[in-house]
Amino acid sequence: MPLAVLALAVGAFGIGTTEFVMMGLLPDVAGDLRVSIPAAGHLVSAYALGVVIGAPLLAAVTSRLPRRHVLIGLMALFVVGNALSALAPGYHSLLAARFLSGLPHGAFFGVGAVVAAALVPPERKARSVSLMLLGLTLANVIGVPAATLMGQHLGWRTTFLAVSVIGVAAIASLALLVPHDRGHVPATGLRHELAALRSLPVWLALLTTVAGCGALFSAYSYITPMLTVSAGYTEAGVTLLLALFGVGATVGNLLGGRLADRSTRGTLFGGLVALVVVLALFPLMMRAQWSAALAVTLLGTAAFATGSPLQLMVMEKASTAPSLASAANQAAFNLANAGGAWIGGLALAAGLGQTSPALAGAALAVLGLAVAGTARRVDLRRAGAVRGRERVVASHVPALARPEASSGSSSTGEPRAEAV
Numbered sequence: 065m066p067l068a069v070l071a072l073a074v075g076a077f078g079i080g081t082t083e084f085v086m087m088g089l090l091p092d093v094a095g096d097l098r099v100s101i102p103a104a105g106h107l108v109s110a111y112a113l114g115v116v117i118g119a120p121l122l123a124a125v126t127s128r129l130p131r132r133h134v135l136i137g138l139m140a141l142f143v144v145g146n147a148l149s150a151l152a153p154g155y156h157s158l159l160a161a162r163f164l165s166g167l168p169h170g171a172f173f174g175v176g177a178v179v180a181a182a183l184v185p186p187e188r189k190a191r192s193v194s195l196m197l198l199g200l201t202l203a204n205v206i207g208v209p210a211a212t213l214m215g216q217h218l219g220w221r222t223t224f225l226a227v228s229v230i231g232v233a234a235i236a237s238l239a240l241l242v243p244h245d246r247g248h249v250p251a252t253g254l255r256h257e258l259a260a261l262r263s264l265p266v267w268l269a270l271l272t273t274v275a276g277c278g279a280l281f282s283a284y285s286y287i288t289p290m291l292t293v294s295a296g297y298t299e300a301g302v303t304l305l306l307a308l309f310g311v312g313a314t315v316g317n318l319l320g321g322r323l324a325d326r327s328t329r330g331t332l333f334g335g336l337v338a339l340v341v342v343l344a345l346f347p348l349m350m351r352a353q354w355s356a357a358l359a360v361t362l363l364g365t366a367a368f369a370t371g372s373p374l375q376l377m378v379m380e381k382a383s384t385a386p387s388l389a390s391a392a393n394q395a396a397f398n399l400a401n402a403g404g405a406w407i408g409g410l411a412l413a414a415g416l417g418q419t420s421p422a423l424a425g426a427a428l429a430v431l432g433l434a435v436a437g438t439a440r441r442v443d444l445r446r447a448g449a450v451r452g453r454e455r456v457v458a459s460h461v462p463a464l465a466r467p468e469a470s471s472g473s474s475s476t477g478e479p480r481a482e483a484v
Contacts, residue, residue: 071237073199080203088212119170123391174391194321205310275432281404282425312364320369346422
């Protein structure tokens with residue numbers, strides 16, 4: 065793999081760290097700024113809102129710029145947002161800084177996925193994208209625990225300063241390793257970029273992301289009470305299991321990338337089926353600690369095996385605006401985060417049991433399979449329509465325009481007269 069993919073992974077590592085570290089620092093931030101825990105939770109929502117708004121917007125308005133420059137600029141905005149978070153004098157300024165930090169998130173992954181796919185031969189595109197996303201999964205294994213410990217012992221502001229340093233390292237890596245764009249970037253314009261999102265296959269791919277990733281977050285958002293109440297783990301034990309989830313996510317991401325190079329749609333369907341099975345077995349597996357640990361690991365593996373296939377499908381369906389569509393997929397991922405957590409909470413509030421969010425997630429994964437199946441049928445129907453039009457056109461081609469009619473001899477073998 066080109067070293068440029070490593071530079072993209074460094075940026076993904078920093079983004080993944082800052083996205084999830086706030087969840088572990090909520091009590092420290094709330095105590096220091098003298099706000100309630102629910103109010104501090106809005107800092108997580110502010111970042112997610114920045115992702116949803118910034119992903120399609122920044123990808124569209126930067127469509128005419130060289131992608132290498134766009135990546136560096138997005139990472140510079142990321143550094144500024146995290147530095148302002150570290151220096152925020154109060155709650156509302158921190159809220160604004162977190163929103164600013166989230167703006168470049170989706171656009172970076174969107175443009176980065178297009179660059180990663182362009183750096184390698186077509187048969188290795190999914191693997192290249194999965195290696196960029198490896199930075200995100202490693203952030204959950206290494207970055208978030210380390211940053212949380214740093215914030216608890218040295219203060220939460222130190223954490224955001226450290227993330228800013230990671231961003232600076234990513235900028236240096238991007239400048240050194242990512243090659244300049246080959247040729248000129250198409251001057252498509254904002255209107256043309258947005259028009260690419262009117263395609264039904266693009267929206268079906270995005271809906272598959274919302275349903276499939278919503279299945280993950282429906283269960284993962286409430287994984288701590290499941291493990292402590294149902295499986296009997298202590299809070300310290302939960303920290304170790306969350307690291308196992310990160311390991312499973314890393315394995316699933318790499319496996320999904322390798323398999324998607326052979327069959328993008330087959331890998332997507334296989335990952336969603338595996339997700340349905342794992343989530344459906346959660347109530348049973350949470351009855352013992354060893355099986356609960358296995359369930360958490362398999363959840364990460366099954367969920368992240370679908371990451372690269374979904375990213376590639378969205379890019380392929382919007383071939384005229386791959387950066388915008390890829391960024392929109394990141395916005396869909398964050399919508400799935402919020403929507404999945406909400407649906408899992410509804411299951412708990414309805415008194416369906418401690419593991420009911422996992423069953424709600426299984427239902428969402430089934431919905432994702434249904435949407436993916438619908439997308440497959442739409443593709444087959446459109447391909448059949450194209451072949452039908454080609455046959456109609458071929459049947460109306462004049463005889464002299466057909467290859468056999470334009471040869472130099474007649475059916476009897478005598479030379480034909482050349483047209484003047």
